[in-house]
Amino acid sequence: MRVLAALSGGVDSAVAAARAVDAGHDVVGVHMALSRNRDQFRTGSRGCCSIEDAGDARRAADVLGIPYYVWDLSERFEQTVVADFLAEYEAGRTPNPCVRCNEHIKFEALLDKAVALGFDAVCTGHYARVERRPDGTPELHRARDLAKDQSYVLAVMGPERLARSLFPLGDVGSKDETRAEAAARGLSVSAKPDSYDICFVADGDTQGFLRERLGSRPGEIVDADGSVVGEHDGAYAYTVGQRRGLRLGRPAPDGRPRYVLSIEPVANRVVVGTAEQLAVDVLAGDRAVWFDDVAGGGRPRTVPCQVQVRAHGAAVPARARVAGQRVEVKLDEPLRGVAPGQSLVLYDGTRVLGQATVTTARRADVPA
Amino acid sequence: MTAYLDHAATTPVLPAAARALAEQLAATGNPSSLHAAGRAARRVVEESRERLAAVLGARPSEVVWTSGGTEADNLAVKGLAWARRAADPARDVVLVSAVEHHAVLDPAAWLGAHDGATVVHLPVDAEGTVRLDALAEALARYAGRVALVSVMLANNEVGTLQPVPEVVALAHEHDVPVHCDAVQAVGQVPVRFDELGVDALTVTGHKVGGPGGVGALLVRRGLALEPVLHGGGQERGVRSGTLDAPLVRAFAVAADEAVAAQPAEAARRASLRDRIVAGVLDRVPGAVLRGPADPARRLPGNAHLTFAGCEGDSLLYLLDAAGVEASTGSACQAGVPQPSHVLLAMGVDADDARGALRFSLGHTSTDDDVDALLAALPPAVERARAAGLASAAPAGAGSR
16 A cells, blocks of 8 residues: 555654554655744644654654655645634633644545555554454454553544554553664654644643733632632633632632633633532534444434543543434433533544534433 | 756756765765875865856856855845945945845845845846846936945846946946846846946856756856855855865766856747747737746746736645646745736736746746646636635625
8 A cells, every 4th residue: 555654753652653664565654744833842732743853754764765745735724623622712612732732633634645645554652553344345444552552532523534544552551662662673752752632832831822823811719609700711621610810809618629610701601610520421423423324324323332522531431312413311320520512422432433512411310 | 758848947957967975975074174085075176166167157266165155145145235334334325236146135135124224126127137227227316325336247037138238337336336146047048247237146056967966156256245154264254164075076077067058048038939939829818928028038948927817826736746846936924925026026916826837947948848837827827716616705705
């Protein structure tokens, strides 16, 4: 196959590309330039947007003996991932930019261009497994190393794009194993630190980034019965479940900690309450993407499954009521701090059934 | 079999130059040393200096060895600007054509950003030729203030030959020295330092079949030049650094051979170039030749075309996969391809400029190379156009 290996400059994508070469594919390396103002060197936790990272990617391609190109997808990234990130926070929701990047950049802009240029597949360093049924239909599964599993952020791509994706690291036992393999292959990025946080937010300061881009919008912090308990500089800077940084003017009557329960963007209010009030067991989602016949040809149906609502959270048992692009999930046990905008991914064991974006999260005993 | 059509980037080392390099590498000796080994090395360096000077119509004392074209350009732009201003503090204006190589543009920009200089980019016409009326106007407007003018002999991207003698005539009326980057011109068109009348001329080894890492700035006798590199005082204090006898010897051998072959090679390359231009325009819809339409006004080995709707990088990849090696002709920033400043200065639309390809011919080029290109290019353009559409940002992107 002709394979385009996305090279971030990190160790995972380099080893993934090496494995694709070993598998006998005709591999070309591409580094995506996603930021217009590229820093010369890595700063803070940023992991893929510096000139140094582009150089590391190029060096890896040279070691593997494959061609290397830089594709400038910065405009598309700004228009989709960054714009969505800002719009979602502005609307009081909690976006996952990595999911949006996989949806719009890696497995759309990059993949579409690759296919147009004659490539058969895109290869990335994600930790997830693709298994093929006898009829060739691909299934997305959790990685062998559950600690590194990234199937949660990949589920958004859906089955057609999965059919053109290679994740050679899906069966790696651990990140240490990847690093050892990189070192054995002579890849100089073997000891490079992992990237965390959001690549386009310098120094991991999300609040500062939002303030800079969205400006100051002072408003009230209220408790569940509407009394004002504090003030804020912009409701967009708060996330459901957040406890720190509320700076409430007075302690709650019961003396117990307060958490953000919801954001009301129109009223520009942040609602706070107790930990118990955070617990939800009914999640509604839209923009669903299904991997097999879960959607049931449009007829609503109920599917037993496990639900995961954040990248590094556990999956909890649930029953999903599926109706086309919409889904309502009843959790067996409540979860705390589920925010609109988060991705909910449905699993059957290790297999991804589908994903949707949370629209509402509530208690079953409280009407929607 | 690969078709190498990127001789403007670098060209294969001539066998005679490779032999001279290998032979000299086996000899020990710092040309600045006084013992026998040093004297032997010095003799090689000075014979090479005499040889290069003879080949380019200069005096031996006018040759300043450098590490290559970029260093020679830096020495000319900064060295002239500093020396002129030291002699007359009013001379703080640097005039450079808008289509110069970054090795000229960036030192000029540095002088503007860090040294209080006023940098003026001389505009070019649609074919990339510097506008003499704009030069005359700038010289008049900044009368008494211009430190130097820098205009290249031949543009590295679109191959435009510049009216350097006319530039010299205008500048010298105002007592302004002229620097000329002739890196792309040597071996392709006649280059005589004495006949051009310029005050400083940049040449480099690896574009004429010599090794990389060596070049020279020809500097008119009596022209004051501040050094950029300070140290052991080699090259009359203008350019410190131990001279590399193997490199300068191989460079001089290559320049001699390339210039001797120039008349015949120019005709041969021009006919190959004409085949490329005619063949591409015939086979590829929407292809546009950039640079002068008159073949006599461009480098014989240069064909530069744009392909609307394509990204140059996609074309490079597809051609590379088909065994054809070419270039977009323009630099990238942080690895990200940028629309060429040369094309933009010529008034080419930024989107069209993204789909640029430069095919450059050299002493090893053959009809087979042209055949390979003409076979590979049409399907590559078709595919790159499809990819360009695929990766274009969709309308309304940004909404969820």
